[in-house]
Amino acid sequence: MAIIFNEKNNQFYLHTKNSSYIIELLDGRIPLHAYWGKSLKNMPPMGEWKSTQSATMTPVDTGMPWGQFACSGSLPLEYPAYGTGDMRETAFLAKYADGSRTTRFEYVSHKIMRGKPALNGLPATYGNETEVETLIITLCDAHTKLVTELYYSVFEKYDAIARSVRLINNGKSNVLINKAASVSVDIHGADGMEFMHLYGWWARERHIERAPLIEGIQKIDSKRGASGHQHNPFIALLQKNADETYGEVYGFSLVYSGSFEAGAELDIYRNARVTAGINSFDFGWNLESGSTFQTPEAVMVYSAEGLGKMSRCFHSLYRNNLCRGKYQYAERPVLVNNWEATYFDFNEEKLLAIAEKAKQLDIDMLVLDDGWFGGRTDDTTGLGDWTASPEILPDGLKGFADKINALGLDFGIWVEPEMISPKSELYRRHPDWAVRNPDYTPLLQRNQYVLDLCNPDVCEFVIDAMTKVFSSANIAYVKWDCNRNITELYSPLLGDRQKEFSHRYMLGLYRILQTLTERFPKILFESCAAGGNRVDMGMLCYAPQFWASDNTDFYDRVKIQEGTLTCYPQNTIGAHVSRSPNHQTLRRSNIEN
C-alpha cells in the first residue's frame, strides 16, 4: 500500500519507493504538511516535535489544540487559504458574495483509492490500479460551503506524487476564485538551498539556471497565454552542492500549457513554501453555485541522489504515464522538413527534388512546412484558409502526398490552426473570431492574430478544418505550430467574466487536441510554437514529440537539449541537423564531427 492512514496520530503516509510524504490533521481538522523526504515509516505527532512558539505580530487561533501558540502564520498548512492568519504565499484566494475574502478550510473526510481519476477537460498523468494510488482529502469552509478536494496520486515506482485540486461550490451564492494553486508544500529546513529553473528566449530555450534561495519570494511565470520560451513550467529546490548524482532535490512540474506561476517563499522559520499553478495574475473564475472547478495537475518528485535521479523519475513517469497513443514508445521517423531549405519560396518541383534526395539518404518522411495553403506566399496571408494552393500543389494535397508516397517516403504536414491572418477568407467572414479588444487597434505579431478558442464555434471550426486536412491525403505526421502569444485578452462571449479568458482558451485548445488525436490515432503529432514557446507536459499529453527549438546550430543545441532533458523524456525531444553555415547563428559545422 502506497497510502496509509494512521488513525491514532491522524497522519497520512504517502510512500514511494525511496520517499515519504506525510500529512497530519491537526486536531482532526487542519491538514498540515509534516514531512517530505527519504522514506520514513513512523513519525511522532507534530505537536511533540514542532516548535510551537508563536512569533511576535502573528495572529493566533485560540480554538486550536496547541492553544495560543498554534498560529497559522507559522504552521505548515497543506493548502493555505488567504485571510486567516497565514501571511505567506497563499494557495487559495476567493471573493464571496458579501465581499469577504476569508476562507477557512477544515477537514471533512478522506478517501483512498487504487488508480487515478481523470481530470475533467485537462491533460494529466494516468495509471492503472497497480501503478498508482490516490488519496482525496475533502475540506470545507463551514460558512460559505465551498468544498475543496485535494488529490494526491502516488506513483510509487517513480518517487512521484501528482497533485491537483477540485473546488465545488455547495453554497447558495457564486464565488470568485482569484487563485487556486495546484500544489503548495512547505519544505522544512530549506536554509542554504538553491532554486533551479529553465529560462530562455526564442532560439535559446530552456537553459538551466541555479541561484541561492533567498529570503522572500523567488518566482517564475508566464502571462503569455502559453507556457512560453522565457520560463518553462518546471522548478526545483535543491541542496546547495547537489549535482547529477549527489544531493537532495525537490522537483515540480506543471501539466499545463497556459499562463502559469511557480515559485518558492523562504520564511523566517527557514521553510520554503513552494506554490505552483495557473497564473493568479489576471485570473478570476466565477464559480457558480453548484458548479466545480478543476485545477491543472502538478507533479512532485523527490530525489536523494541528485538531479539525475529526479530527471529519470520524471522521464519514466511522463513516458509511461502521460504520453499515449501509437507513438508512445515507437521509434520516431527520420524526416526532412523543407522550411530552412526553401522558406516560402517553393513549388512542387522543388519539393519533389528534396524528396528524391531524401530517399537516397534513407530518410523516412518529407514534411511540407508553412506556405502550402490559402495563397500564403509570405507570412502576411492565408492562416485560416486550409486548402492547398493550386499554384504550389496543382494536384492538391492528395496528389502531392501520393507522389511522395510513390517515392517510398511518408508524408507529413505543417499547420497553425489557432491563428488567423487579417488577409484571409476566414477573417473576411469572421473578423469577430480574432482575439481583440473592440476599443483598440489589435496588435499584430508575425502579421497574425490568435483565434478566440473561448468561443465553442471557433473550436468547432478548427476541429472541422483540421479533420478535412488530415483526412484529405495519406498524412502520417502533423507539425502543430503556434507562432504568437495572446494580447488584448477579450472574448465577446465572456461578458464581465474576461478574467477567465486565459484558462478558457486552454480548455478550448485541449478539447480540440483531444478530439483530433482521438480521431487520427495513426498520425504522429509534433507540437511546435515558434520553436519551443510551448514545451510543457500539457502538450505532451496529446503530442508525444516537441519541436524543441528553431535553433538548429549544433553547438547551441547541446545546451537546449540538456536543459530540456531535465524533465522531458529523450524520445519526446525532436533533434535537428541543418545546413552549414547555420541559418540562425551562421556558425559552420561538419556532419562528421
Ligand code: GLA
Ligand atoms: C515557426 C516554426 C518553424 C517553421 C515556421 C513556419 O517559426 O518554429 O519551424 O515551421 O514557423 O512559419
